[in-house]
Amino acid sequence: MNEEKLNYLEAIFLIVIVMITHIILEFPNVIIKDCGTSSFINIIFITILVSLFFIFICKLFSPFGGNNILAISEYVGGKKLKKCTSIIYCSYLLFISSVVIRNFCENLKIVYFPNANLLMLIGAFILTAVIVNKFSSGSIVKANTLLVPLILLTMIVVFVFSIKQASISRFLPILGNGLNKTFLKGILNIYSFGGLIYMYLIISDLKNIQDLKKVGLTSIIFSASYLLLSVSSLLTLFPFLVKGSNVLSVYLSTRTIRLGKFLPRIDTIFMFIWIFNFLLYLSIIIYYVKKIATETFSVKNKSSLLYFTAFIIFVASLLVQNSLQTYFLENTVYKYFALLVVFIYSPAILIIGYVKKNKELKKAKVEI
Amino acid sequence: MNLFKKFASNVSSDNTNQYLFELGTLNNISDNSPSDKLKNQQVYSNIDVNLEYVNSRFNTLINSDVIIREFTINVKAKEFKAFIIYIDGMVDKNSINDFILKPLMLKNRANQYTGDEVISQAVANNIMVRKIKKFNVIDYVSDNLLPQNDVKKVNSFDKIAQDVSSGNCILFIDTVDFCFDIDVKKFDTRSIAEPKNEPVIMGSQEAFVENLRTNTSMIRRNLCNENLVIESLTVGKSDKCQCAVCYIKNVANSDLVAEVKYRLNNLDVEYLNGIGELKELIKDDMYSSIPEIMPTERLDTSINYILQGRVCVLYNGSPYALIMPVTLLDFLSTPEDYNLNHVFSNLLKVIRGISYFITLLLPGLYIAITTYHGELIPTELLFSIVSSRSTVPFMVIVEILLMEISFEIIREAGLRVPSPLGSTVGIVGALVLGQAAVEADIVSPILIIIIAITGITSFSIPDYTFSFHLRASRFIYILLGFFAGFLGIGIGLFIYLVNLCSLKSFGISYLSPYAPLSKVNNASYFVKPAWKRENRDEFLKPKEIKEQNHISMKWRK
Numbered sequence: 001m002n003e004e005k006l007n008y009l010e011a012i013f014l015i016v017i018v019m020i021t022h023i024i025l026e027f028p029n030v031i032i033k034d035c036g037t038s039s040f041i042n043i044i045f046i047t048i049l050v051s052l053f054f055i056f057i058c059k060l061f062s063p064f065g066g067n068n069i070l071a072i073s074e075y076v077g078g079k080k081l082k083k084c085t086s087i088i089y090c091s092y093l094l095f096i097s098s099v100v101i102r103n104f105c106e107n108l109k110i111v112y113f114p115n116a117n118l119l120m121l122i123g124a125f126i127l128t129a130v131i132v133n134k135f136s137s138g139s140i141v142k143a144n145t146l147l148v149p150l151i152l153l154t155m156i157v158v159f160v161f162s163i164k165q166a167s168i169s170r171f172l173p174i175l176g177n178g179l180n181k182t183f184l185k186g187i188l189n190i191y192s193f194g195g196l197i198y199m200y201l202i203i204s205d206l207k208n209i210q211d212l213k214k215v216g217l218t219s220i221i222f223s224a225s226y227l228l229l230s231v232s233s234l235l236t237l238f239p240f241l242v243k244g245s246n247v248l249s250v251y252l253s254t255r256t257i258r259l260g261k262f263l264p265r266i267d268t269i270f271m272f273i274w275i276f277n278f279l280l281y282l283s284i285i286i287y288y289v290k291k292i293a294t295e296t297f298s299v300k301n302k303s304s305l306l307y308f309t310a311f312i313i314f315v316a317s318l319l320v321q322n323s324l325q326t327y328f329l330e331n332t333v334y335k336y337f338a339l340l341v342v343f344i345y346s347p348a349i350l351i352i353g354y355v356k357k358n359k360e361l362k363k364a365k366v367e368i
Numbered sequence: 369m370n371l372f373k374k375f376a377s378n379v380s381s382d383n384t385n386q387y388l389f390e391l392g393t394l395n396n397i398s399d400n401s402p403s404d405k406l407k408n409q410q411v412y413s414n415i416d417v418n419l420e421y422v423n424s425r426f427n428t429l430i431n432s433d434v435i436i437r438e439f440t441i442n443v444k445a446k447e448f449k450a451f452i453i454y455i456d457g458m459v460d461k462n463s464i465n466d467f468i469l470k471p472l473m474l475k476n477r478a479n480q481y482t483g484d485e486v487i488s489q490a491v492a493n494n495i496m497v498r499k500i501k502k503f504n505v506i507d508y509v510s511d512n513l514l515p516q517n518d519v520k521k522v523n524s525f526d527k528i529a530q531d532v533s534s535g536n537c538i539l540f541i542d543t544v545d546f547c548f549d550i551d552v553k554k555f556d557t558r559s560i561a562e563p564k565n566e567p568v569i570m571g572s573q574e575a576f577v578e579n580l581r582t583n584t585s586m587i588r589r590n591l592c593n594e595n596l597v598i599e600s601l602t603v604g605k606s607d608k609c610q611c612a613v614c615y616i617k618n619v620a621n622s623d624l625v626a627e628v629k630y631r632l633n634n635l636d637v638e639y640l641n642g643i644g645e646l647k648e649l650i651k652d653d654m655y656s657s658i659p660e661i662m663p664t665e666r667l668d669t670s671i672n673y674i675l676q677g678r679v680c681v682l683y684n685g686s687p688y689a690l691i692m693p694v695t696l697l698d699f700l701s702t703p704e705d706y707n708l709n710h711v712f713s714n715l716l717k718v719i720r721g722i723s724y725f726i727t728l729l730l731p732g733l734y735i736a737i738t739t740y741h742g743e744l745i746p747t748e749l750l751f752s753i754v755s756s757r758s759t760v761p762f763m764v765i766v767e768i769l770l771m772e773i774s775f776e777i778i779r780e781a782g783l784r785v786p787s788p789l790g791s792t793v794g795i796v797g798a799l800v801l802g803q804a805a806v807e808a809d810i811v812s813p814i815l816i817i818i819i820a821i822t823g824i825t826s827f828s829i830p831d832y833t834f835s836f837h838l839r840a841s842r843f844i845y846i847l848l849g850f851f852a853g854f855l856g857i858g859i860g861l862f863i864y865l866v867n868l869c870s871l872k873s874f875g876i877s878y879l880s881p882y883a884p885l886s887k888v889n890n891a892s893y894f895v896k897p898a899w900k901r902e903n904r905d906e907f908l909k910p911k912e913i914k915e916q917n918h919i920s921m922k923w924r925k
Contacts, residue, residue: 009885112741113855124852128859132866139870142883146865265743268854275858283866 005207010141011215012222013148014202014284018195019223020151021281024250024274025103027192028230030331035186038176039231042186047224050193053343054216057199060350063357066209069200069346070295072353085349086296090289092197092341094309096334097285098316101125103326104278105317111251112271122317129282130310133290140283147276152226154273158250159229161257161266166236192227193220194338200346201288250274286310409525415449415542422453422540425529433457434532441472441541443505443513449542458535460554463516468537468550471513506544514539518551530608557582558687563665565832570707572668580684584612587680591671595619601632603646603683607639610684611646614670619677621909627874628679628692643686650692652872657840659833660873662691662698669703677910679874693874693908695881697893699834700724705895713895721893723825727838730822731768732845732857734815738764740853756812765850767811771819772843774801779823880907 006014028039035042064072069089074082105121113121132140176182199216206212233253251274254267289309290302299305320326412418419436426434438451452468489498510519522528523546528538535553560582563575572590576583584598595617602608611632615625631650640646643663651660664670670680670689681690691698700720705713738757742750760767778797782790798820805811822842829835841864848856871878880886887906902918904910 007884108855113853121855124855124859128863131863135866135870139866142869142877142879143862143866145885146869146879146883261746268741268744271854272858272861275855276862279859279862 006141006202006205007207008211008215010145011202011206011211012219013145014141015195015198015215015219016222016226017144017148017151017277017280017284018198019193019219020155020226021100021277022192022194023223023227023230024277025100025107026327026330027227028234028250031189031192031227031231032234034177034189035182036176037170037173037235038178038182039235040228041174041176042182042189043224043228043231045183045186046190046192047220049187050190050196050220051217053190053347054196054199054220055213057347057350058213058216060347060354061203061212063354063361066204066206068202068204069349070292071204073349076349076353076356081349083296085345086292088341088345089197089201090292092337093285093289093292094312094316095337096194097282098313099320099326099329099334101278101282101313102317102320103323103330104274106323106326107251108271112268119318122314125278125282126310126314128279129286130306132279132283133286133306137287140280140287144280144284147280151273151277152222154270155226155229155250158253158257158270159233161259162233162237162253164258165256166233168236170236170238188335188339190343191335191338193223194334194342195223196220197338197342197346198288200342201292282313286313411523411525411528411540411546413543413545415451415540418540418547419451421525422528425525426453426532437469439469439473441509441513442474443508446505448505450540452537452539453532454537454552455532455535458555459537459552463552463554464537467515468539468552471515472509472539505541509541510548514548514550516550516552520549521546522549523547530602533608534610560586566664566666566669566702566830568666568702568704568707571703572666574667575665576667576670576682576687576689578685578687580610580612580682583682583687583689584614586667587614587671587674587682590667591674596674599629601629603632603635604637604639609640612682614674614680614682614689616674616677619675619904619910619912620679621677621911624677624693624874624908625679628681632681640683643683643688643690646681646683647690652874656867656871657837658868658871658878659699659831659837660692660694660871660878662694662831663688663833664691665689666703672703672706675915677904677908677912693872693876695873695876695907696868696878699831700829700893702830706898706901710895710897717894720828720830723828724838726825727822727829727835728842729845729857729861730818730825731772731842732849732860734818734849735764735768735846736849736853736857739850753812753814756814759809760812761809765846767815768819768846769843771805771811771815772822772846775819775823776839876907881905 031039031042061067064075067075070082070085073085077084101122105118105125108121109116109118132143196216199212203209203212206215230250230253233250237253237256250270251267254270257266259266286306286309290305293299293305293309294302320329409421412421419438422436423429428434428436433456434453435456436451436453438449441448441450450472452464454464487499489496491497506521510521522531522538528547528549531549532538535555537550537552539548539550541547557579558577560574560577562573566575574586576586587598588596593616597613597615597617599613601611601613603611613625613628613632628650635646635649637649640649647659647661647663653660662673665688670691673691674680678694679692681692683690700717702716705717708716737744738753745753757764757767762770774797778793778801781797782793785793802816802820806813806816826835826839829838845857845860848860850856852859868878869883877884881892887903899921902914902916904913904915906913
């Protein structure tokens with residue numbers, strides 16, 4: 001990522017992979033629990049809000065050229081704020097990655113490997129992410145660009161094949177749990193676009209900074225479509241009671257697919273896609289934690305940092321006692337953490353930086 | 369213990385009466401190799417010194433095929449001592465007799481004339497002014513007495529040694545501090561034949577041979593373009609084997625050509641065993657088993673790649689050319705693809721793509737499904753597999769490794785035995801042993817089907833080196849499938865994909881044109897119709913992106 005700048009498509013898919021990973025795990029279930037049958041309206045609503053928010057963010061980034069949030073933090077509050085921002089970002093990424101990997105491995109154990117040791121499963125994923133990070137950083141981006149279309153296509157395939165079992169009447173009542181839950185309390189579901197945190201970081205890696213708005217909006221649309229498809233599948237396929245299940249939300253949809261006698265359980269094949277998805281997610285997070293730490297704390301030994309990051313994720317993922325705690329961490333703690341970091345803290349820094357920059361520019365004009 | 373010692377002492381005492389031969393240790397070995405003192409030596413003006421040096425350097429006392437012929441040159445009624453050196457069997461003897469020795473040794477009238485050569489003369493006021501060319505023995509020999517088309521003046525003994533070894537004749541003349549390097553090569557070589565390892569139905573039936581000049585001439589003959597450049601380089605310090613770097617000057621990227629030459633020129637090796645070793649020494653990733661340079665024996669394949677802007681390296685003594693840079697998709701293409709209708713070509717490409725995955729994954733998937741993911745296949749099929757395995761005493765991993773290794777042994781044996789016996793080995797190995805193994809309940813019949821399909825699909829991969837890579841990698845997926853089912857295979861595939869993404873062949877991404885995404889022209893996975901093959905691929909960064917102007921079929925109008 002340092003070696004070669006990200007082009008338009010690579011940047012989009014880098015953000016999309018982070019967002020759809022959460023969609024595969026929990027988001028559709030959580031949104032359906034909150035809003036009921038009006039979930040798809042809620043998704044459209046939050047998508048519009050996030051898009052507007054992102055346009056605002058792009059405006060804030062405009063006077064800083066190709067600087068990312070860390071550089072802007074330094075500009076706003078010196079090295080102390082930069083370090084503070086780096087620690088917040090690293091904690092956020094490490095926290096969410098350890099929760100996500102724990103959650104996914106637990107699901108994997110329940111569904112496919114009941115006899116497997118959870119420690120081994122988590123270890124296998126983290127070890128793979130470490131190995132992959134040993135290759136050139138650009139290769140993860142390239143692999144991501146090749147795999148994300150496949151992952152997106154899978155959701156369409158799931159949707160198309162499960163349409164036979166779908167019942168449109170399950171969309172009703174159209175306003176689900178009411179206007180209040182759909183539009184007011186539902187605003188908090190904006191956290192499902194927490195993957196936008198990478199937008200604050202990748203701006204310095206973009207080949208063409210002018211693409212930032214396009215990259216952000218396209219990735220929001222891709223992720224929203226994916227979320228919409230998965231929510232629609234869940235809504236139309238299952239009666240309301242099943243929708244509260246804590247198992248992988250996309251997995252539930254794939255279980256309904258029947259392709260004749262020869263492939264009675266096609267969902268097993270989708271496991272490959274999910275494995276790729278989570279490995280990409282983990283590799284990218286480890287890469288970015290490594291990058292933030294190197295940029296801020298001038299770490300010379302990158303290999304040690306890589307092992308240290310992987311070790312922290314591994315240990316943190318094992319600290320969780322049971323799946324109920326994982327569920328709580330992912331849907332409550334992460335929700336507010338994401339809202340705080342992505343939608344409050346980072347924009348606040350940008351706003352201060354924007355005001356400061358504008359004042360400086362005005363001063364410079366007056367002096368001229 | 370004592371008994372053993374006694375036996376050992378008996379054995380050793382017996383040996384004392386036998387004829388013993390041991391290779392000397394490194395310290396005892398005298399340094400017979402051409403020392404550094406001999407290297408970079410210039411030709412002396414004294415012919416006796418030169419003769420002594422040549423005798424020493426070429427070991428003429430023990431080398432029976434190195435011929436030195438001493439004689440006297442008659443030039444303008446003067447006599448000069450001279451000698452020629454060549455290797456018997458590598459030169460055209462008639463040429464040496466008729467066009468080197470005869471003119472130099474025979475006393476003819478022109479040679480007897482002692483006067484200076486008058487270039488021009490003029491008379492003014494009864495005074496004659498003559499412009500005279502001063503007699504120079506070197507110019508005279510070179511211009512008048514050596515009726516050869518390729519004569520060079522050489523003064524380095526290193527160059528002399530190299531050229532004598534390649535079949536040239538060297539002429540030394542007394543008082544001259546250089547010598548004449550005369551090209552009189554003539555040796556028997558294999559004639560141009562059909563490609564044995566890369567056969568096609570439609571397409572050229574000419575393959576490269578071991579002789580470098582024959583190969584370069586074949587390329588010249590088939591690629592009539594004045595911009596085609598064939599540069600010569602030598603590789604190896606003691607062997608000094610000749611290589612030829614072929615490219616089209618106004619198409620191939622200059623940096624690419626420079627990089628190829630840089631790598632070839634900076635190989636610090638004594639000698640090379642063949643083009644395979646050269647390939648390994650100049651590729652980007654030293655530890656990867658994935659081929660990053662394509663060897664081909666086909667002339668049309670090489671020409672096609674040269675026209676696209678790639679570089680082809682020929683190596684004297686090898687009937688293979690090396691193509692660089694290459695991408696993964698090149699290893700799944702054949703020259704046939706461009707000769708067939710694009711619909712058929714694309715069908716073949718899809719089949720090859722399926723074969724690629726089957727070769728790599730099928731045995732691993734079989735293990736994963738039978739061990740972890742039985743739910744994926746129909747219950748009836750699962751029962752059938754389980755019942756067929758019920759009498760087999762081994763674990764599925766042992767069973768599959770046993771068969772895979774047996775298959776590889778049969779394949780290796782089929783290659784090594786004399787060709788008339790090859791089919792027999794195949795029949796005995798595949799049919800008789802396979803059937804016997806099933807009947808003896810050593811392996812299950814379904815496994816035989818899996819191994820057979822995997823084996824056959826590996827043959828549909830066009831490139832031998834790439835097929836080898838897949839065959840070797842297959843074992844990793846077998847182990848991963850056994851230890852972690854689809855999870856293991858998924859992890860293996862992911863690492864494999866990222867590894868492929870990290871690979872580069874002479875600066876070109878291995879997964880071009882798809883990762884990073886660039887404009888897809890000829891190198892796309894699917895073959896374009898003939899009338900759409902107008903542009904070269906952008907990822908090669910050729911000097912001219914347009915391969916040909918708009919292809920129009922005027923006759924249609």
